[in-house]
Amino acid sequence: MFKPELNGQPVVVLSNNDGCVIARSEEAKAFGIKMGDPEFLVRDLIKTYDIKVFSSNYVLYGDMSGRVMSNLARWFPKLDVYSIDEAFGLLDGVTNLDTYIPKVRESVVLNTGIPVSIGVAPSKTLAKLANKLAKKNGGTLVLDTDDKISKAVKDYPVEDLWGVGRQYLKKFKELNIETVGQLREMPEMWFKQHMTIMGQRMWNELWGRSAINIDDAPVTRKGVSVSRSFRNYIEDADVLSEALTMYASRLGEKLRKEKLCCLYLQVFLYTNVHREDHPQHYPSQTHKLVIASNNTHDLVKIATKVSRMLFKPGIKYRKAGVIATGLIPENELQYNIFDEHDGGEKDGISKAIDTINLAYGRGTIRMASEGYEKSWKLRHEYLSKGYTTRWNDIIKVK
DNA sequence: TCTGGGGTCCTAGGACCC
DNA sequence: TCTGGGGTCCTAGGACCC
Numbered sequence: 002m003f004k005p006e007l008n009g010q011p012v013v014v015l016s017n018n019d020g021c022v023i024a025r026s027e028e029a030k031a032f033g034i035k036m037g038d039p040e041f042l043v044r045d046l047i048k049t050y051d052i053k054v055f056s057s058n059y060v061l062y063g064d065m066s067g068r069v070m071s072n073l074a075r076w077f078p079k080l081d082v083y084s085i086d087e088a089f090g091l092l093d094g095v096t097n098l099d100t101y102i103p104k105v106r107e108s109v110v111l112n113t114g115i116p117v118s119i120g121v122a123p124s125k126t127l128a129k130l131a132n133k134l135a136k137k138n139g140g141t142l143v144l145d146t147d148d149k150i151s152k153a154v155k156d157y158p159v160e161d162l163w164g165v166g167r168q169y170l171k172k173f174k175e176l177n178i179e180t181v182g183q184l185r186e187m188p189e190m191w192f193k194q195h196m197t198i199m200g201q202r203m204w205n206e207l208w209g210r211s212a213i214n215i216d217d218a219p220v221t222r223k224g225v226s227v228s229r230s231f232r233n234y235i236e237d238a239d240v241l242s243e244a245l246t247m248y249a250s251r252l253g254e255k256l257r258k259e260k261l262c263c264l265y266l267q268v269f270l271y272t273n274v275h276r277e278d279h280p281q282h283y284p285s286q287t288h289k290l291v292i293a294s295n296n297t298h299d300l301v302k303i304a305t306k307v308s309r310m311l312f313k314p315g316i317k318y319r320k321a322g323v324i325a326t327g328l329i330p331e332n333e334l335q336y337n338i339f340d341e342h343d344g345g346e347k348d349g350i351s352k353a354i355d356t357i358n359l360a361y362g363r364g365t366i367r368m369a370s371e372g373y374e375k376s377w378k379l380r381h382e383y384l385s386k387g388y389t390t391r392w393n394d395i396i397k398v399k
Numbered sequence: 400t401c402t403g404g405g406g407t408c409c410t411a412g413g414a415c416c417c
Numbered sequence: 418t419c420t421g422g423g424g425t426c427c428t429a430g431g432a433c434c435c
Binding site: 404405406407408409410411412413414415416417 | 422423424425426427428429430431432433434435
């Protein structure tokens, strides 16, 4: 949208640390670049065909996503935002689907500049399938009769079905099941035996009986995590605790933004799983807080302490992270009669830090233990601009 | 000599999603 | 030399309860 000259060009977007290809234009796919390919393995292809490369820019994508979702919400009585680029909408009471759905699509494209596709069906699983087929059908597809559904699933490859990953696919292939049409003919008991309750749901969904509800109530989340790969290996406990300081600080910011406190903080370390010649070590430990917290001081103290306990000398660490669970609203804290509480002093400091960082940019005020050199910091060499979120990057219209 | 039945909660690990 | 990050749900097994 912001670089229209790239329309029709091969373009790829890289994961964090510029590690893997995570999005490709049709033109880039045609040159044989696959989802998840490591950048360094396709570097020659990129050069040969002059493929345009971008680092991920989640702030920009998140903002554009919000625009699309709020436009969609005008057309559905219930909208369940499933991911950054997908939503399920309820169409109860809409009768003229064949004219309504193309109208929704045109409206979103017109108002946001983002092309979307819409699939309609009696269950989420079939709607996902319809959506995929819609991409080659002008952007919309309505499966509102048993006959249309049977035709749609007949040749649809099982590996593209929602809920089918590597392991389930292996089972299907052993039985020579190639298409969703074949899969759906298996008895219900077979689904239950081989795929437990998930399979039973899938079976119902495939026959047009909705088994996965549309939920527009904001669900209370179960966990919040921050993890990153390092730019270079870390072999030093002090450097490792610098990284954990930053991750725990970010985690605190995220929790405070959602007004949540955590009762458990899990810390984990990883070595490079792709290197068989490196000794592998992937320890993890969960720390239970006496009083749930979301202030940076508490979280950093725990994260760095645990990371030093987990660390083993002589190991090349590649990645680390922190996970907060046992989440409770920050205004429903359970104090403890036997433990001292600072009366919220540290919480006040964290709030002040948030205010300053919001005004002057993330990281303006940070914990000293985050360090200064940061040899582990992310690589982002091909970052696009913050067209919609930074004053300096906003496009000029002449 | 012979030792029940029905639960909950927690954690680790596996499978899946985008 | 270089391989992402953030989630959900389910199951099994252990520890505990009465």
